[in-house]
Amino acid sequence: MTGRVKWFDENKGFGIIKEDSGREVSVHYSDIEEDGYRSLSEGERVEFELAKSFGSLRAAKVKRLDPFQ
Structure with a gap:
């Protein structure tokens, strides 16, 4: 799936991604696949998989x- 970061709070390590289809899903810093400090910026394009967590x-x-994609 692909989408854009709606917002991401670096202090809490949590944010929301809006899928290209319009649905919003939560994101935690531990699910960002990169080395070092993991954070996202508002409006950034991302690719991701969906996983269930506590019923959502x-x-x-x-x-x-x-x-540029």
Whole structure:
């Protein structure tokens, strides 16, 4: 799946991704696949998988996409 970061709170390590289909899913910093400090920026394009967490959907295996895609 692909989408855009709606918002991400670096202090809490949590945010929301809006899928291209319009649905919103939560994202946790631990699901961002990169080395070092893991954070996302508002409006950033991402690719991810959906996973269930406590009865709701969340983004997992989140990867940044080339901004020109």
